[in-house]
Amino acid sequence: MAVPKTVLWERDPHTAAKHNLLKRYLEPWAPILLSRNDTITYAEGFSGPGLYSQGEPGSPVIALEAFAKALQHRPGRIRMVLVEGDKRRESELKKQLGKARGHHSDDVVRRLHLNTHCGECHPTLLEQLRLQGCLGKPLFVLLDSYGGPDIPFSLLKELGKHRSTEVLVTFQPQFLTRFAERNEGHRRSGDAAFGGTAWHDVFKQPSKQKFTFLRDQYRETLRRAGFTHTLFFEMVDEDGHVLYLIFGTRHERGLEKMKEAMWSVDRDHGVRYRDPKDVEQQQLALELEPNTGPLRRILLEHIAAAPKGLTVAKLKTFALLETVYKPSQVTKLITDMRDAKVVTTTPRRVTADTVVVPHVSPPQASGQAEALTLF
Numbered sequence: 001m002a003v004p005k006t007v008l009w010e011r012d013p014h015t016a017a018k019h020n021l022l023k024r025y026l027e028p029w030a031p032i033l034l035s036r037n038d039t040i041t042y043a044e045g046f047s048g049p050g051l052y053s054q055g056e057p058g059s060p061v062i063a064l065e066a067f068a069k070a071l072q073h074r075p076g077r078i079r080m081v082l083v084e085g086d087k088r089r090e091s092e093l094k095k096q097l098g099k100a101r102g103h104h105s106d107d108v109v110r111r112l113h114l115n116t117h118c119g120e121c122h123p124t125l126l127e128q129l130r131l132q133g134c135l136g137k138p139l140f141v142l143l144d145s146y147g148g149p150d151i152p153f154s155l156l157k158e159l160g161k162h163r164s165t166e167v168l169v170t171f172q173p174q175f176l177t178r179f180a181e182r183n184e185g186h187r188r189s190g191d192a193a194f195g196g197t198a199w200h201d202v203f204k205q206p207s208k209q210k211f212t213f214l215r216d217q218y219r220e221t222l223r224r225a226g227f228t229h230t231l232f233f234e235m236v237d238e239d240g241h242v243l244y245l246i247f248g249t250r251h252e253r254g255l256e257k258m259k260e261a262m263w264s265v266d267r268d269h270g271v272r273y274r275d276p277k278d279v280e281q282q283q284l285a286l287e288l289e290p291n292t293g294p295l296r297r298i299l300l301e302h303i304a305a306a307p308k309g310l311t312v313a314k315l316k317t318f319a320l321l322e323t324v325y326k327p328s329q330v331t332k333l334i335t336d337m338r339d340a341k342v343v344t345t346t347p348r349r350v351t352a353d354t355v356v357v358p359h360v361s362p363p364q365a366s367g368q369a370e371a372l373t374l375f
Contacts, residue, residue: 003146007088011052014235014243017265018144018170021245023062024261025168026140029254030070030078033138039077040138042067043129045121045155046145047082049089050096059142060093061100064112068104071111079113079134083125090118121145122155139165147172149186153195153221156248160226166249167227168258173214173242177202194221215244222248229255233262233324252320259326292333295325299333300358303343309357312350 026042033040042063050058057065060082067078084090094116101109115132117124121143129135141159143151151169159165180186181203191197199217202210219232227248235243247258302318303310310318312334316327335350337343338359346355 007049007086007092008051008053010054011056014241015052016056017235018245019057019059019062020265021261022059022142022168023066024264025258026063026066027069028257028260029140030067031074032257034070034074034076034078037076037138039079040140041079041081041129041132041134042140042142043081043083043125043134044142044144045083045125045151046143047084047090047093047116049084049092051092057100058093058096059144061096063142064097064100064114067112068100068108071108072105077111077113079132080115081125081128081132081134082114082116083119083121083128084116085118085120087118090116121150122152126155126158135159135165136162137164141165141167143167143169145170148175149189149193152192153225154192156222156225156227157195160222160248163250166247166251166254167222169222169246169248171215171218171244171246173211173244176214177210194218195224211242218244218246222246226250229321231255231258231262231324252317255320256327259320259324262324263326292325292329295319295323295329296333296337298323299330300337300342303356304358309346309355311352312354312356313352315356316352 030040044060044063047060048058050061052058060080063080067080071078082093084093097114097116101112101114104112115128117128125141129139135158139159139162145151147170156167156169159167176186176190176199180190187200190199194217199214202213202217205213215232215234219230222230225248227250229249229252231245231247233245235245247255249255249258299315299319302315312331315334316330319325319330320327331350334343334345334354334356338345338348338350338356341359341361343356344359346357
């Protein structure tokens, strides 16, 4: 979307799904980290006004409600550092946060610290995080920009230095594929976002592969910034508009919790997922019984590439780190593939230590082969 000119604007289906995902991740994230830390921090670089034109809450209010719920049951403090570039919207944000805080007890309000700032995401956000001593401690940063290359690699690199930092970044490829080839200023913005010029090869890609190329380049950008584990999946609304969500962390548990949040998002936002590893790029409906067809294809290819086979434990790790699927979806799928004689498992019972290889049919006896050709 273009940068809005009004204080409030209409919430689109992508945003509704993003907010649901955020809520479902923060609700377990806060209690888990509060159980081991006195203080945790949530930050946004593009906070908005905290409200949409039809009355829906913005991401800061959604986060506040999740944190207030956690603080009812856990000791500790939660800081919220929120940066918004428009003074009018920052003023509205303060108003909405004040309303939300008023619904909670004095004890919760005392331990929930709100800091709003008017300024550009970079350098304001990093300055405030340093000033308040948030870096190096548990920190979740939402960088939900307006679609252009607004998030410099230098910011990601500073955040990625710290093991306890996680980021959720939105990235829309349309701006760079449409305008950057002929506009030097837009190319420089892309260079700052990717931390180099390797992404320029997108201009040599066939039209159907441009988005995929930029997606993979941005995943590598997050890894270079220090986020060793990235969850990279695509959201497609009913009109075919593409938005990439990229989650970066150094912790496998964080990755698993984000996937659980992803697969529990409500189905009524007109949004579907696609797995980057799936060569057929099949859209995945958000269903209670998810379509694991793409995961089946991905696992079969991965198993076939390992001469001695792979254990179920290794396949679960692969699913966690390299696909949009959850490790818990692997065991049932391997069992179904075994029963369908697509793979062979040793021993037959599927456990973490079970070795999985492609199924090879035994050779037929010559008499059997001839009988099959009689008619």
